[in-house]
Amino acid sequence: MLNVLAVGGVAALTRAQVPSTSTESGMIYRKLGSTGETVSAIGLGGAHLARPSEDEAIKIVRSALDRGLTFLDNCWDYSNGECEVRMGKALRDGYRKKAFLMTKFDGRTKQATVQQIDESLQRLQTDHIDLIQYHENIRLDDPDRFFAEGGALEGVLAAKQAGKIRYIGFTGHKDPLVHERMLEIAKQNKFHFDSCQMPLNPMDAHFRSFANNVVPKLVEAGIAVLGMKSMGSGLILQSKTVTPMECLHYALNLPTSVVITGCDSMQILDQAFEAARTFKPLTESEIITILDKTREAAASGKYELFKVDTRFDGTIRNPQWMG
DSSP states (O other): OOOHHHHHHHHHHHHHSOOOEEOTTSOEEEEOTTSSOEEESEEEESGGGGSSOHHHHHHHHHHHHHTTOOEEOOOTTGGGGHHHHHHHHHTTTTGGGGOEEEEEEOOSBHHHHHHHHHHHHHHHTOSOEEEEEEOOOOSTTHHHHHHSTTBHHHHHHHHHHTTSEEEEEEEOOSOHHHHHHHHHHHHHTTOOOSEEEEEOSTTGGGSSOHHHHTHHHHHHHTOEEEEEOTTGGGHHHHTTSSOHHHHHHHHHHSSOSEEEEEOOSHHHHHHHHHHHHHOOOOOHHHHHHHHHHHHHHHTTSTTOHHHHOSTTOHHHHOGGGGO
8 A cells, every 4th residue: 555644745745835827838937945036847957958969959948948948957067068068058149048047066175166166157158057056965974065164065155155156955866864964954054055956756755755755844944846857867757657747747746846857859848848738736636646656666766776876876986076
């Protein structure tokens, strides 16, 4: 039987979600935590922009912005910076003003953090990043490194004071315990994150669940919930238990400000817009049905390899990125 308490918790959070607003394009918009910003509920994942040709990648980004998507995701390390370079080219010719631009950094020291933020600004061809996020908070000591003397936070605050960034968040995909520890240490340091990014998909509720263990704490603290890996980088679809639309609708149904999805073709971008256009709040019965379909396949984490395997951990394979 499905964990009724887990499902009840998800349903309760759904009922507490701030209503979305929408436009004629079908895109829906939500508040970004307690920042006062409003962003598209679907975000364009930057990691996939290295897959098509550069011209196609630019076309995807610009089409997304023209159709009403506003939230752009990227990272300093994606394809050795190529994803930021391509997004930067797409943001020329007035497109930057249409975007709420987010990228991430890997630095664990002040020096590495400052250097990576400056490199991202150059690649993205902008004078400021709307949201910067501490990437791959996946080790139990990563929160300590962020708040340490001479650590990443000092670099981020220096960049913010210089007007290079506006908001600060963190990401991670390994274990909700690491996210919970980051939130605890932030509270001890009287620091408030603006956002937090994590995997949110129909299998997550059954295994090392971010939705059950982290999301309620974020909602309570007014920290924007950013969902990623709604399809587990395609792995969840290989289980043949749920469809892409079910995955996106499930993540949108959580109290997410943004659900970030990778788009490496115009067809996949269309799918993302269709998910927004057709989204309606799921009933508790619909949630239970989706989670029941994925329960058995999710049990070992084999379709969420980013939680149990290191192949998705860029900073494990490239420790020099952390400085």
